[in-house]
Amino acid sequence: MKLQNDTFIRALLREPTPYTPVWLMRQAGRYLSEYRETRGKAGSFLALAKSPALATEVTLQPLDRFPLDAAILFSDILTVPDAMGLGLYFADGEGPRFERPLRDAQAIAKLAAPDPTRELKYVLDAVSEIRRALGGRVPLIGFSGSPYTLACYMVEGGGSDDFRTIKTMLYSEPALLHRILEVNAQAVADYLNAQIEAGAQAVMIFDTWGGNLSHAAFREFSLAYTARVVATLKREHDGVRIPSIVFTKGGGLWLEDIATIGCDAVGLDWTTSLAEARRRTDDRVALQGNLDPMALFSQPAAIKHEVARVLADFGQGSGHVFNLGHGISQFTPPDSVACLVEAVHALSPAYHRDFKGN
């Protein structure tokens, strides 16, 4: 089925578009009352993520409210380690946790990449069902955590303020961590390729915690393994290009290196200027971002002002996908999102004067 709106895909490939496409990280989420209702119906976050029907329902909710230019698979970042047998659960009022954190050499030696068509079938089913439900309105983005970000949760056993456990492994027993990362890289590549086979039209790798590493450790323990994943990704499916996006929160300092691993686009948080990022990457990749999610707590005039600033920062031409610099806050007023999307669509055509249509 031909896409009715392929602006997002074209922008990732730096092809001309009539305006700047926009979607928001975590756009299907708690800031929407209809999401909270479906989540209540499901009983738990995991039940919601593991039901293809409910995952489809919440994936489409923000698209029914706002004219967004892409959908993103609703799923959890920790499905892969869960499929590896670590026992994902959510403690009340806390973040995700694993019953069996990965810390000793024996368990690490036994770690293996899951077969996504078996152990992660519920995700692939969701991808197929969302594609059917979308009916070609906009493209569907598949995603995974990066090998290092997954390892953070696997070794820490949950979130962390200081990543003391994984960093102790990194500095003291780097070979153990490398072994985990090798398995994770294989698992993430298999998982994303299976999502592509199931219908994902672009893929994004979230390196949420790589920005917490030292500059030297980032290259060795995070970027090297994200690069392996990108190198293994299917570039096409059914004759159509499948673009990839790599987002390292707090990775602005290392942009030149991230831009050279073969991804089509790099996600940026709000600390990096898009103008400087274009110059530093020599326009070799598309850029995605980078409004401060907290700007959505101000009035419409202020939101428009910030949208205008981000668009002007990128400047003329294709290769920009508008987004936040991080996931949307659960406390965001939905009206602010409506205002943002409208402002991007209204103000961005001025930056695509070279667009001649198809």
Add this chain to the structure above:
Amino acid sequence: MKLQNDTFIRALLREPTPYTPVWLMRQAGRYLSEYRETRGKAGSFLALAKSPALATEVTLQPLDRFPLDAAILFSDILTVPDAMGLGLYFADGEGPRFERPLRDAQAIAKLAAPDPTRELKYVLDAVSEIRRALGGRVPLIGFSGSPYTLACYMVEGGGSDDFRTIKTMLYSEPALLHRILEVNAQAVADYLNAQIEAGAQAVMIFDTWGGNLSHAAFREFSLAYTARVVATLKREHDGVRIPSIVFTKGGGLWLEDIATIGCDAVGLDWTTSLAEARRRTDDRVALQGNLDPMALFSQPAAIKHEVARVLADFGQGSGHVFNLGHGISQFTPPDSVACLVEAVHALSPAYHRDFKGN
């Protein structure tokens, strides 16, 4: 009294030194059993910070254990807003909080810089007493939070995950925030100058939260006001140069701008390579940092390896003060600190081959 060890001051001024000086952010702190004992004796953290005798005791504790090249005043980052009447307190098991957060226009209009010789006399008394107790062993560093970092606590009323309250003010009512920052800049400058008069031999400004701003907002709301403080600082006291250090956690992307506000040194967290930082600042400032504090949870060989890497990253010549990239963790084994200090002193002379002595 002449300093017996002025290596730290000389390095900040980029004068030749025989080795690389080292001190650690939060070196007087909970990782030391003797600190925990004094803290217990004081009854509360605030009682400890407000007693010149006890503040002197804990300031000197790490120097009695390790051959550190500088002492830093033991105090709290929030003494200034406390002196402004916001009512600092520490809730059990939580961080600092203010009884009267600063949010409405009326309260902001009334905000005034305190007179440090009156409302912060206990800090100045501590500075004088520490200088006497040090007897010229090593220099004493005075410090303050940056105007923006203080404003974060003042407006949020405590720590924050997302800085939603201050950022709502920043995007919606920037004039209110500018008013707070103007008062804070005056207050911080007065406070640091009073510390210099009382005997501080170098001063450091901690911009702990500036790194959470967008690149545009950082310049307007954080750096501009830190620059006002630096411009107002006494450069000399009793004919002796008083160097200044500015540390923005997460500010590596903006290093060029930070390096041009007139400070003598820039502190760096572990995400920025010192070699790149030297190149980007054209050796116009000294650099302080930048070992990952989590490296101190590994064995001596790994700690030495990381120390060697940081020293090699900076390379030949003066202008480097060894430090962590953030405050030391309360869980750090003190033996790791002994190992770090020894490694810096043993390995760094090789990077000061041009040193000819005095």
